[in-house]
Amino acid sequence: MKLTEANTDRLLALKDEVTASYGELKARNLSLNLTRGKPSSEQLDLGESLLALPGEGDHTLADGSDVRNYGGGDGIREIRELWADVLGIPADLVIAGDSSSLNIMFDLISWSHTFGNNDSERPWSAEEKVRWICPVPGYDRHFSITETFGYEMVTVPMNEDGPDMDAVRELVKDPLVKGMWIVPVFSNPTGFTVSAEVARELAAMETAAPDFRVVWDNAYAVHTLTDEFPEILDIVGLAAEEGNPNRFWAMSSTSKITLAGAGVAFLNTSEENLAWYRRIAGVRGIGPNKVNQLAHVRYFGDADGVRSVMRKHAGILGPKFRAVTEILERRLGGLGVAEWTRPEGGYFISVDVVDGTARRVVELAKDAGIALTAAGSAFPLKNDPNDRNLRLAPSLPPQEEVEVAMDGVATCMLLAAVEAAEAVGATGSAAAQPASK
Template identity: 50%
Template sequence: MGAIVELSAADLEQRLARVRAEYERFRARGLKLDMTRGKPAPDQLDLASGMLALPGNGDHFTEAGEDARNYGGLQGLPEVRALFSKMMGASPDRIVVGDNSSLALMHDCVVWALLKGVPGSPRPWSREAAPAFICPVPGYDRHFAICEEFGIRMLPVPLTGAGPDMDAVEALAADPAVKGMWCVPKYSNPSGEIYSEAAIRRLASMPTGAPDFRLFWDNAYSVHHLTEERRQIADILDLCREAGHPDRAFVFASTSKITLAGAGLALFAASEANVRWYLARAGKRTIGPDKLNQIRHVRFLRDDAGLQRHMDGHRRLLAPKFAAVDEALSARLGDTGVARWTKPAGGYFITVDAMDGTAQRVVELAREAGMALTPAGATSPYGRDAHDRTLRLAPTFPSLDEVRLASEGIALCILLAGLERARAGRG
């Protein structure tokens, strides 16, 4: 097709008319497709259907002989902490196993920090004049929602393709009011990028104005590979300890996108001091987690090798869907200049940067054609994308045929919005 900026006025009008007609035909099909959230598909959940029969009648005792039906076990079963030790990058004694939601753990850690402070805090964060978090962009909308809910200022920094712009991060972190930073370091939501070792080392070692600065290290996609290569990242807990900041990182993960999304396990890993702090707070909130579910997980996955084999099953289901999105975008948009997009090696999302000023229009066009997309701006703090260009696509939940169809329609919407913008720019 060629870049639209190179088209003459007459050619641009012809192309716009042709694409608009294609869009109207697509819209007339009366589709109903959803690419909004990164949910596992039913066939992914089926991979863990064997868990539903566990632990089995009379098989509810832990390896230590304790009855998992009863109260207690605030930190989580030792055998479960050992199972996820490699994934979390921490020894079992520095891991806590919660209930089903790592987002809930992050929420609680923010709230407890506001109310009580964290190890090293001179005072609770809520008593600071205007506490703030550094927020890499594009980022995870639910991280931003926690900050907005509790009045924590959000300071955006761009991602570079190898992690956040560390010069910008270090400049912001020098402010004593900056208490933390959101990080999705591997297969980031939504860009899919992997933080480089250099970036992680700088995050671990950088000076901070606040003595109680915390990295909220949401390693949600640590084993969620889309290729046969299992990418690795530097261990943030080890690097923080080596740099003399052993308490800097709170590491979070879950099995929500590993086993059963609504019935997984949430995981927290940190220094010894941070774990003591967490358990002291959590002990006022609960008498203990669901240990039967913990037994289910350890008996189903068994060990780290079993976890990796299980994730290979996810990869075989998901990789064709991600390939289908790339094929559709490449076929329709490849040389037009209206968009660029990520080709992640893992995770749950594809990020599309459309032409500036068109993301909201793309979402509108998609909705009119029966396709639900994540709202434009969702990947930025306060829902405000200064360039109105970033779109987050979630191809995991629909069937492969639905992903192919939706991707064709989304590409058409992106092209139509770009052509409209190009014509308006020529005024």
């Protein structure tokens, strides 16, 4: 039975049943958390040996430089070559920094805002306004950066093969549109991956702003949930082929591969963009943590070492993600009250519930002792116009807690849907409609 096809008597009977289940859920006095995509302790333990690396007496690079000293603003050659091999990109177009790629993203936008980038006629702060393209659902921390600078964030749908290119092409006709966020592989929160065709369209499209930039945040490039790794596109090389070599600022990091607070972040972009970046970064600091970079070289060994570590992560994460989708299917499948993604990598699952009920689901879950990411978080300014999207993050809790929490969340989704359908039915109208992708 579709919930939307139920008559009033059936709705009332279903509400009684689900309300009873919810009462039992609250009586369990749970304290569970599915809010952030953090690695679990078991995952962090995979990088435990890093704490002893590179080891006493191991501090000299192949070129004779000492990692304990100042300098080396591009990062050590060894880690740049290793990571370039992982991603299939030229090492000469890679800079290795400290642990957070978000810091690099913030710097790139902050410096463009303050000084203008190498293709800018003026600083972005001197423009009448700056507009920024935000595929949704998307990554909340991305949106927080452009929100901080007061940019107008314009949403476009994030489809299974990438952002809606018809909408993007129309928007970039405006010279005040200066940039775009995108997580190209196993995107946050849907798990969708940008296709080679859409990537080439992004690289080739005409833009009114000569200093338009795409922040290509390849945070989950190797974060498979299976034994298979995704194709990684050399987006900077692709853009150069299409005559727009400076278009992409590509990011990646080891933050969810080794130690989340002590990894290595990478910037891959054109030589011209790198020269602009170096000029300002050289004033900001005197070099990254090269000791930590050497430790990562010793830990991984080579690109195959990275993939070996990621298979171990998949062995921990995969069962948790499968548990989420299996519970949703068992509890909600066929009722027409929710749709969810089934990612093959990344850290999140995106769920669309009945329009107008996402906040209610979060409220019901909170009252039952289950913390969920706030409804609307995957939209700029946390404003989901349909109040339908939820982001689930099953990575941090132990497997058994994920299963208990998701069974409870499914109860909350069903109760919120029944309440909405009953409210609409009371007006004599058609029952509440389920969300659509």
